[in-house]
Amino acid sequence: MNVVVLGATRGMGRAVARQLARRGDRLFLLGRDQDQLARSAADLEVRGARGRVAYAPCDLADPESFGAVLEAADTELGGFDTFVLTAASFGTQDALEADHDVARRLLTVNLANTISLCEQVRERLMSRGGGTLCVFSSVAGDRGRKPVGIYGASKAGLSHYLEALDHKYRAAGLVTITVKPGFVRTSMTQGLPEPPFAGEPEEVAKIVVKGIDAGTPVVYAPHIWGVVMSAIKLLPRWLMRRVDF
Amino acid sequence: MLPVWGRVGTEGQETRDENLEALTKGAILSRGLGRSYGDSSLPPSSHPVAVNTTLSDRILSFDHDTGLLTAEAGLSLYDLNWTFLPQLWFTPVSPGTQYVTLGGMVASDIHGKNHHVAGTFGRHVQSLKMRLADNSIVTCSRRELPDLFLATLGGMGLTGHILEVTFRMVQVPTAWIWQETERIGNIDKYLVALRESAVDWPMTVGWIDCLSVGAAMGRGILMKGRWAEPDEAPARAPRARPQITFPVELPSGFLGRPLVKTFNTLFFHQHRRRARRGCIHPEPYFYPLDTVHHWNRMYGRKGFAQYQCVLPAAGMPDNARRFLDVLTSLGGASFLSVIKDCGAEGDGILSFPMPGISVALDIPMGDDTQHIVDRLNEFVIDEGGRIYLSKDALTRAEHYRAMDPRVDRFLEIRRKYDPDLRIRSAQSVRLFGDPG
Numbered sequence: 176m177n178v179v180v181l182g183a184t185r186g187m188g189r190a191v192a193r194q195l196a197r198r199g200d201r202l203f204l205l206g207r208d209q210d211q212l213a214r215s216a217a218d219l220e221v222r223g224a225r226g227r228v229a230y231a232p233c234d235l236a237d238p239e240s241f242g243a244v245l246e247a248a249d250t251e252l253g254g255f256d257t258f259v260l261t262a263a264s265f266g267t268q269d270a271l272e273a274d275h276d277v278a279r280r281l282l283t284v285n286l287a288n289t290i291s292l293c294e295q296v297r298e299r300l301m302s303r304g305g306g307t308l309c310v311f312s313s314v315a316g317d318r319g320r321k322p323v324g325i326y327g328a329s330k331a332g333l334s335h336y337l338e339a340l341d342h343k344y345r346a347a348g349l350v351t352i353t354v355k356p357g358f359v360r361t362s363m364t365q366g367l368p369e370p371p372f373a374g375e376p377e378e379v380a381k382i383v384v385k386g387i388d389a390g391t392p393v394v395y396a397p398h399i400w401g402v403v404m405s406a407i408k409l410l411p412r413w414l415m416r417r418v419d420f
Numbered sequence: 421m422l423p424v425w426g427r428v429g430t431e432g433q434e435t436r437d438e439n440l441e442a443l444t445k446g447a448i449l450s451r452g453l454g455r456s457y458g459d460s461s462l463p464p465s466s467h468p469v470a471v472n473t474t475l476s477d478r479i480l481s482f483d484h485d486t487g488l489l490t491a492e493a494g495l496s497l498y499d500l501n502w503t504f505l506p507q508l509w510f511t512p513v514s515p516g517t518q519y520v521t522l523g524g525m526v527a528s529d530i531h532g533k534n535h536h537v538a539g540t541f542g543r544h545v546q547s548l549k550m551r552l553a554d555n556s557i558v559t560c561s562r563r564e565l566p567d568l569f570l571a572t573l574g575g576m577g578l579t580g581h582i583l584e585v586t587f588r589m590v591q592v593p594t595a596w597i598w599q600e601t602e603r604i605g606n607i608d609k610y611l612v613a614l615r616e617s618a619v620d621w622p623m624t625v626g627w628i629d630c631l632s633v634g635a636a637m638g639r640g641i642l643m644k645g646r647w648a649e650p651d652e653a654p655a656r657a658p659r660a661r662p663q664i665t666f667p668v669e670l671p672s673g674f675l676g677r678p679l680v681k682t683f684n685t686l687f688f689h690q691h692r693r694r695a696r697r698g699c700i701h702p703e704p705y706f707y708p709l710d711t712v713h714h715w716n717r718m719y720g721r722k723g724f725a726q727y728q729c730v731l732p733a734a735g736m737p738d739n740a741r742r743f744l745d746v747l748t749s750l751g752g753a754s755f756l757s758v759i760k761d762c763g764a765e766g767d768g769i770l771s772f773p774m775p776g777i778s779v780a781l782d783i784p785m786g787d788d789t790q791h792i793v794d795r796l797n798e799f800v801i802d803e804g805g806r807i808y809l810s811k812d813a814l815t816r817a818e819h820y821r822a823m824d825p826r827v828d829r830f831l832e833i834r835r836k837y838d839p840d841l842r843i844r845s846a847q848s849v850r851l852f853g854d855p856g
Contacts, residue, residue: 208439215478217479218480221479222503362437365436
């Protein structure tokens, strides 16, 4: 596969990129920090990625840059067939309630700008008959919950868009995969109280790559979170008001 | 809670990030996978925050012609092994667990079953990138800042934060091990066999029953190994084996002397008199204890102290026998103790091994553990030996100073690069009197 990964320098994105490198896929990396991109590219080359791993700086907060970096990726890979997007902003509910600007920026990055990027990827993939778009949303978007109200809203909106995209374009060749990780031990979640069933990025990555290969429209990772969220979605509102998760 | 392998952790926090350079700015201690047994990876109680390096684990370059590899300090040996072993490259020196990081391997200047031929890991390290106490970032090697470099090999992370390690991997003929094991009746015969096997075998180690007494004192099983040749090994590459997890924390004190004695006796007798030989998977050879994840839970909440010392070659074999006498008289019950001959001293200033015999044993933590460690340390001082800081939790400052005169040189270099002793650990507070 010829894969572009946005978010490959950190956490689950890094783990997914390593899984793909190990089996010899070609990779192009996008991320915010040039030095971190260079380090991750070197790492993926040593771990087995096919050919040179090139990269370009890309910030989800800067939608003006999307066109140029997608063009660079297409040029380097001779046309990418798979796009994996793991990058996002995160903030605790307390932090986001305390600062409206931070909350607005998070919603812009995680929802408006992410959808804008996905749209440009869709156009490119559809222009050559399809491909795979794999985007990390979150279990936080499955139900309105106290600790992740604003972050969860951004992910709920994103999941909604991705589902519609899959319904509309799958028959025409565009496979859309929505990944919903539960609590995963990454630098993003450090310091947060750890719930049961916390997962490791490598575990998530294996599930995600399997999902990409199979074209699974919704991937919960670790798998147990699919069961957990099914149960949470069934809880009545009066109970959700009383619990803190 | 910050855990250590001996289970005597401390209250504290870790900070984690993929960008280790940014993370270590202003930090006072780095730690990796927390596999050192004592308090060397724990921050002092006055500043209970340590950098966890494990998210900084990228391989930055590898030269297939020379084996030279540069990686971030948090890369685990497990990851290194299973990335490179299928390509027939392996670490030049491996400790007894693969759940350690490169930074930890340097800070402990780890040794392995091939110490008598390969020395410590530090011998194979070409350069280190470090963040120092003044927040500058430097590269050191045997040519560039050599005092810093040599003080960092085995320096327990006290000279600065190790960011990147450049070292030389070795090529192996196959990814499998050819092993021969034999049962040996007592410590004297065991030491002779260990010395003789070192001539022909690049890797040797053994387990002895330190609870056997009389003519059978120190009986054990000697394991000799080398990388298998292609005509001896399966054609397929070995794969990482799944671990089983020790499911519960046993009550402290469960491993009393009768149980340990029974286990040691059974272990000795399960090996027949005749030598065994054959080709085996590298994991059970290098890392037998890794098979059981969280095996340290069997020591319960109180945990255990691992005691490892090296006794000089000049006193062998008498010093090893007398060490076992002292241990027996103190009532120290240990599961099979690991015993291994050491080759030349490493050039790391505080590097542990010296020519002689290394003995490692586990002592359940109890009321008399400090007493046992004190008495063993007094014996080691009298014999001219030393202890391994990566295992140590209980040694007294005056004992450590008495057994290792190199410490003055180490502290001099450390003060040169860190006059305020800002980078420190709970162990350096205990042993070197650093600010708590």
